[in-house]
Every structure is written in structure tokens, then in C-alpha cells.
Amino acid sequence: MKVGFIGTGTMGQPMVNNLLKKGFAVVGYDVAPAALEAALRLGAAPAGSAAEAAKQGDLVITMLPSSAHVESAYLGPGGVLEGVARGRICVDMSTIDPGTSRRVAARLRERGVRFLDAPVSGAVPRAVEGTLTIMVGGDARDLEEARPALAAMGTNVIHVGDVGAGEVAKLCNNLIAGVAMVAVSEAFRIAEGFGVDPKILTQVISKSSGSTWVMEHGHPVPGIVEKAASSRDYAPGFMTDLMAKDLGLAVNAARELRIPVAVAPAAQQLLRLASSHGFGRKDFSSVYRFLEPSSREAPV
């Protein structure tokens, strides 16, 4: 089986590699020549456009950085829509806004093409291992057809609902994780200000109503959770920039749905600010560092 793989950047490359290792043929395309060359070195065949990659593939996979890229790669000149055959399945594994997923799916459907949104969690390390979690929106039978290829890249493939539901699940999860990380960071800064031992506080909270995955696995205070990014100088992990993007997508979805939200935009803007001040490519738990207290000289 041949996969047309569009978007062979940092995340796409290890995914292509795993497809190849599991016996899939891959024809790759990327607007950036360097990214495409990296895929060719792994063993993919080249395509000159998204349309061409889509034409040659039995299945189309896209892995792109933003809603605008996805819209352009599917619907723009030289895009998937121009090359893909009726009846094929396209799987968009990008993290984008669910409204875009639905618009793209609708346009493909008009041409008899099926669409799944299938964003991933786990970032580069788990993309390399082939152990991504993949949240899928779309028809369950379409997912079954696409599952072998997805299983080459991830170990946890979950059907969430109709088209867009994969994106919704990812954004909602990341909204909570992003906000919770900021909350944990604020709490431990306050505790630190009072001289309370963060290890003991961690033990207390982990058995109480404040317990969260992010504290247990990604504790922002260095030296408490050994595997956490904070214990290796906040090397990601999951970058502040990516979390700021996902929170932004969630907040923008709320805007379009006329839903009032409060903590998601507060966390989004704080991470955006942290990004502006040098923490963008650190793990998002580095927001703890960014929340340093003012000088003791400052009036209160």
C-alpha cells in the first residue's frame, strides 16, 4: 500500500520513517525542499506537489503546522483536491481548528473523497518510537480502513466522533493540560514564597482535589519528577509555542461558538508572553520560570 504523505517536517519525518519500516511505500511532498529531501533520504519517493502525492497514494496523510497550511494543501492550487481519486481517504494529522477540518471534509465529500481528522499527542519522541496517541474524527468504517497506516505511527488510536471530533478532543485536552500547568506553576511559586518544601507540597496535592496529570508527570519545579522536562532545563517535551498555539485554537473556537471562557485565554496569553521573552522553544512547564517574583524592593 502506498501513502501520499504531505508535510515531511520535524514531526512528519519520523512518522514517514515508521510507515516505511512497517512496509508501506511513501510518496512525499513538502513545500520546503529541505524537509522533502529529509523524507527522500529515509526512503520515500518524491512528488512535485500535494496533488501529485495525493494522486499516487492509496491513502493520503497530511501533517502540517496550521489551519491555513491545511486549507491550502487540500484546496489551493496544486492541492490534494486536484489530484485525489474518488473514494480515497485523506487523513489530516495536523493540529488545527475543527472548523477548518469540517470545511475541508465538506469540499472533499463533494468529490466523493473521504476525510478523517486525526491529530496526535506525544510530540517528537513518541513520533520516533511510533507510540503516538491518535484521536480520530470521522466515519468509523473509514477509520478501520486507515487503521493499519495509523497503527504504524501510534499505539493508541481512538475514535472520538464525527469529522472534527479528533481535533476537538485534542484541543480540549490541551486546554486543560495547558491551564493546569500554569495553575500548578502559580501554586508552587506561592508555596516557594512562603518557604514551603515543594516535595512535601507535591505529596499533599497528589492525594487531594488539586491532583493533575501535569503535576504528576510534568512537574514544573526541577528535581521533583525525574523524567519531567523541568529536570533537564526545560528541554521539550512539548514546547511553549505549541501549547500557546493549541490554547489559541481552543479560545478561537470558543469565540466562534459564542462561548465565554476565562482561564484558557489567560493561560494562552501568558504562554504567548513567555514565548516573546525567550521561552517559546522550551517545554511549556518553563512557564514556572517565567512567573518569577519581582524584586523585593518593589512596593506592594
Added chain:
Amino acid sequence: MKVGFIGTGTMGQPMVNNLLKKGFAVVGYDVAPAALEAALRLGAAPAGSAAEAAKQGDLVITMLPSSAHVESAYLGPGGVLEGVARGRICVDMSTIDPGTSRRVAARLRERGVRFLDAPVSGAVPRAVEGTLTIMVGGDARDLEEARPALAAMGTNVIHVGDVGAGEVAKLCNNLIAGVAMVAVSEAFRIAEGFGVDPKILTQVISKSSGSTWVMEHGHPVPGIVEKAASSRDYAPGFMTDLMAKDLGLAVNAARELRIPVAVAPAAQQLLRLASSHGFGRKDFSSVYRFLEPSSREAPV
């Protein structure tokens, strides 16, 4: 052993009851006559002032609604400081700001009186059962002396650190829990807007980085977690008003420590607003209800 118990309100009464049941004598005082009478009906003896209750008790326990009440009950006219004997231990179980705990402790220390701050979590239901979690700040040996009385009221007594550390732990835990509840509510409102099934989304998130205690045990969407307040029309549980108070104490502590915070004040103000609009005495998970979308007529 006789306990001078000051503050026999809604939370204090079941605590007094458990002390009496475990064989402690209790001499009670409350500024509100009705609250004191309730304690007398349970079997406590009356005192005419905090000073008198403190004088008669081998141990002093206070359970009051705010920092100002605690300051007044200890240091004001007719307060504990006027009645308590040298060498005694005072245990303040109120949820107040840690700075006040430290100021009160310092004033007591000048007179040779020991102090523990020991706020509780679990609210009225667990106060009734005698299964509160009690977070204690102060000297570890003082805690050992006070432990039998605390054990009459709670099953989980944790020594967190020096004076104030009990309050810090409670506020930090509740900061995270309060913020996380708002985040979960925002996420599920967005999912709802996209028509995603909240049960499936709950399953996905519970295995991912967005997993939190509050979603697992206090899910704000009715019908998903059977024991959650949302499934009984948001009957508390832990009231919005109390969570707004605790978030406010945490944010104010951050202010005094010159620590920047972002999601805690956003959650605090949202709960305050929910309180102004009728959700104050509902469980704090009712913030989900408050976050209802605007009319579909509204321009976006």
C-alpha cells in the same frame, strides 16, 4: 481533656460533635448566639468569650470564616490571647491567609503560647463523618500533642511544614482545583458546541495529559460521574463562594509576595461573577452552567 472550641458555625458543629463522641470535653464560644446554642445542644459547655473558652481549655481550637475573624478572635478584646495560659497549644482550623497565621503565631509566641494552623478539606459531609483531611503547619512536636484531638475530626492529618504551611498547602491545592474545574468546564462547553459526546471525551482526557482529579471526581457535566455534584443539580459539595474565597486568598498572597499569576485571578473573578449571578451557594462545578453560550443571533 478539655477543648476550648471557638467558632461553632456550620463546619464547627460537626467537629465539636466528633470531639464529644471521642470523649473530649468541649467548652464552646461563638459570636453568633444561635451557633453557640447549637453547640450546647450537642453537649458542649458554654463560654462567654473567646478568652474564657481559651482559659478553660487544655487545648484551643478555632474554626472561623475569615482572616479578620481569626485576628479578632485571637488578638482582639476578649480574645484568646487574654485567656490562654502559657505553654498551651492553639490550633486554628480556619482557611485564612498564611500571613495572618504567622502574625497570630508570633503574638502568641511572645506569651509562650504555641500555635498550629490546620485548615481542613472535605467540607461539611466529611466533617460530619470525622474524615476530614487536615493540613498542619507548625512544630512537629506540637502536632503530636494535638494529634488526638485532630484525629477525632479527621482521618488524614498531614504535617506540611512551619507555621502557615498548612494554609499554604490548602490554598495551593484549591488554587489548582479551582482553576482546573474552570478549565474542564470551558473544554466541555467547547466540545458541546461541536457536538462531541462528553462521555467519550471524558474517556479520552482521563488517559491523557489533561487528566485531573476534578474531572474524575467532580465532573461539571451532569450525568457523567454519578457522585459528582453536577448530577444532583450542583448541590454542594464545595460551594462556589468558598472556592472564590480560597482563590482570592491565594491571589492576594501572590500579590503580597510580588508573584505574577494569571489563571488563578481569572478563575477567582469568574467564580465571583458566578456568585453574583446566583451560583454562590451551588457547588463550584456549577461554573459550567454559568459559562453558557450567547444566543446564536449574536454576531461573531
Added chain:
Amino acid sequence: MKVGFIGTGTMGQPMVNNLLKKGFAVVGYDVAPAALEAALRLGAAPAGSAAEAAKQGDLVITMLPSSAHVESAYLGPGGVLEGVARGRICVDMSTIDPGTSRRVAARLRERGVRFLDAPVSGAVPRAVEGTLTIMVGGDARDLEEARPALAAMGTNVIHVGDVGAGEVAKLCNNLIAGVAMVAVSEAFRIAEGFGVDPKILTQVISKSSGSTWVMEHGHPVPGIVEKAASSRDYAPGFMTDLMAKDLGLAVNAARELRIPVAVAPAAQQLLRLASSHGFGRKDFSSVYRFLEPSSREAPV
């Protein structure tokens, strides 16, 4: 001179009326039949689509509720692009995001069609009077050509810069006005809590660094500024829903530009929440009402 006018809703109708009164012929179109009929009663001729209105007009004017409507009216099936002749000028007077203005302008330019974005301020009352302020982005010579038609609808026509700059000016102005109104409301709620006379406070602030147009002309406390919406039970004026929309557009623009913002999203979400709770169609100064204090029973 004949104007193809697309979007004959609440704002569009008085604008059409003023064009007709000043001697312009108008051929109107609206997706909503009722809106179109209203324009016909005023004396406009009907068109069966945006394309047809654009084809018949010497000048095209659009006045639509959202970015999506504008995109569709220009670029969708039956849209302006299908009917407009080379060399014509299109003036979009909607309040939408500047990025959309630029995308539409670029697509029109490919066909040799010129574009101005020209959002208005002043709302329905000034649309009726023909005294709108019109902020224009695009080529200055194109503006001179379109100026007679614009002058029929507004008295203050300002050239701000290139395409999109009209929208940017409007959103930036409304960002400040919207945030300032919330700030003024918060300040006067606090003053009220301390029993300070709002009239005296208004006098003090009006001569100090806190002076703002919104307090001087749209004071949110009833009875201080006679002409303010607050003094007629918050009848708009400028609706909460519209201010929430404009703040949302500004915040979304900041997101796409990677600019951190803090008070704009806080105001946006507060107005969104006010909208959800019944204040959407009131003047945006009614946010003062929405910020009512909690019950005095609530713990602090």
C-alpha cells in the same frame, strides 16, 4: 451614478436611504428576503445575487455582519467577483478582520478590481443621520473616486493607510473603548462599595490621568451623563454583542500576529459572558450592571 449595495440589513438600510436621498441610484441585494424588501421600499432596485448587484453598479458597497459573510459575498458562488467589471471599486463597510479584507482585496486585484475597506463608527443613529465616521484603508486615489458616495453616508471620512488599515483603526479604537468601559465600570463599582459619590468621583477623574471618552460620553452609572445609554436603561447605543464581536476580532488578530494581549481578552470574555446572561442587546455600558457584587453573606 449607480451603487450596487450588498447587505441591506439594519445598518445597510439607512445607508441606502441616504445614498438615494443624495441622488445615487441603488441596486440592492441581501441573502435575507425581508432585508432586501426593506431596501426596495426605500427606492432601491432589486438584484438577484451579489454578482448581479456588482455587475450593475458603477461602484460596489458591501455592509455585512462578519468576515465569513464578506468572504462569501465576494468570493463565493454568485459573489461580487463573478459580476464586477475590471477597473471598478468595491468598498466594504463591514467590520471584519483586516486579514480577510486583505485576502479579498488580493483576489479582486488579480481581476483588476480595486478595493477599499471602510468600516464605520456611530451605529444606527448616525447611519440614519448620515453622520457616520468612516475609516478607510486602500489607495488614496481610489478613495477620492469613492468619496462622493461615502460622503452621502458619513461626515467624517478618514484615510488611514493601505488596504486593511480602516479595519485595523476601527478595531484598535474599539479595543480601547471596550476595555476602558469595563475599567470605568469596575472603578465605579469599587467606589460605590466604599460609599463614594459617583458624581464627585467623575469630576475628579475627568481632570486626571484616568480621563476617557467613554466616561465623559457614555458613563456607565445612570444619572451622571444625561445622554449616556445608562440614563435610558442601557438602550443602545452600541450593543454589548457588537463590542464583544469587535474585541474578539482584535484579540484574534493579535493571536495571528503572535502579539500577547491581556486586557482585551479579559474585556472580550466579560462582555461575552454578559451577553450570555441577558445583556447582549443592551448598550455595552451595561457591563456595569453585570458587575454587581455578591451577597454580603458570601465569605471573603
Added chain:
Amino acid sequence: MKVGFIGTGTMGQPMVNNLLKKGFAVVGYDVAPAALEAALRLGAAPAGSAAEAAKQGDLVITMLPSSAHVESAYLGPGGVLEGVARGRICVDMSTIDPGTSRRVAARLRERGVRFLDAPVSGAVPRAVEGTLTIMVGGDARDLEEARPALAAMGTNVIHVGDVGAGEVAKLCNNLIAGVAMVAVSEAFRIAEGFGVDPKILTQVISKSSGSTWVMEHGHPVPGIVEKAASSRDYAPGFMTDLMAKDLGLAVNAARELRIPVAVAPAAQQLLRLASSHGFGRKDFSSVYRFLEPSSREAPV
């Protein structure tokens, strides 16, 4: 007439100087020996404590950095209350929380001592010129008695209301000014992102609903308003740290009054964060600098 002046720090010194120049005798006190010595060099006589300064003065003036300092200087050991004679007037010119003003006033009243709260605006430059604005709370007749001394330091002395009202007016004004400055900064960052000329935008907004004192006089973009701090590398003017403090006092007052607020805490926390990252002692308009966009590499 002799003034007991307590708090001869950066602001207090020029105020003492103006009192001396206008013929008042001054007996000064400050907990910091260096601050006191500076006052002595100006011609003040020394006192060994606040009590002693109060005892010797016909009028007592305090100018201190925080609520805690004021409480201690009046009510603590060696404080004003120990030295001041019945019938005297104490004028506290510090910017503190109005609740503290009222508590101090009540304690003084028990001893027959009168109290005015009289915070100033104008910062060091206008303290030097003797042109401060002074907002006064307390009895109008007491103000008349104190007016000659106040007139030596400020040109605009306004009676706002009862005790605390001076502080309320100052905090409410600064709440609006602080929030508005952040809003203006956000708006101009967005405009900059779209390439709109800030001078033209300033002209547009200055005639529209977004007009504010802070844009007209303290424009955060360098080079637009010549006298603004932004045009001299953000040399204060009014420091970020002081605005963060005043916003914090306003937000804390709202908390104690159970008033929900949204933009004030958002601005407060942003300025606090700016302070933590090096902008604390710059003018508060430097928040514009702090709001710099993330790298264009960051995903959106």
C-alpha cells in the same frame, strides 16, 4: 506652624522641602536613617520616633510606601498614637488601601484625634514643583484647617468625601489609567503588526470613542507625544512598580467588597510580570515594550 512629617523618602523629601520653603517648620522622622538625614539637610529638625514627631507637630503628615507601614507608623510601638495630642489632625498622604485608612482613623478618633487621607498624584516631578494633585477624604472642616500645609505641596486639593474617599478616588483613577495604558499598548502593537502608521492611528483614535488621557499625554509608542516617557526611553514618570501596586490595591479592595472585576486584575498581573522582567522601575507605559510579539517562527 510646625509639621511632624513621617516618611522622608523619595516622595517625602521634596514635600518637606516645599513646606520649609513656604515657612513651615518641620520635624521629620523616617525608619531609614539615610532618608531622615536627607530631610535634615533640607532644614528639618529630627525626631527619634513617629510618636515624637507627632508630639512636636501642630499637624502630622505621613508619606509611607504601604498599608502595613502606615498601620505600623500610627498604631505600632513608638507610633503616632503614642505621641499625638487630642484634637490634632493627622494627614496620611500615602497611597494605601482605603480600609486601612478607615481603621487608622477609627483608632485615632477614639483618642480624639482627627484624620484625613490625602493621597497625591503627579509623582516626584510635581512633588518637586509643589504642584501635586491631592485627593482628600475626611471632614471638610478638618481639610480647611490642614489646607495651608497641603497648599504648600500641591496646587489642586480636592475634597472627595469621608475618610477613605481620597484613597478610593486615587485607586479608581489609577485603575482606569493603568488599564487604559495597557489597552492602548495592545492596540498599537496590533496596528504595528498590520503596518499601520501609529501617528495617523493616534489622530483617528483621539477624535473617537477610544480617546483617553493616557494616549494623549503618555503615549506608549516613542516619538508620538514629545513629553511622554516613551520618548525618553521610558524614564518615569510613574513607575510600573507603583502602578502594579495601585492596581493591586484596587483589586484587593474589590475582593473585600465581593465585586467581580476583570480588566483590573489582568492589567495588574501584566505589570507585575513586566516588573519581574526588568520593567519595574521604568515608566508604566513601557508595558508596550513588554508586549513584544513572538518570533515569526512560532506556530499560530
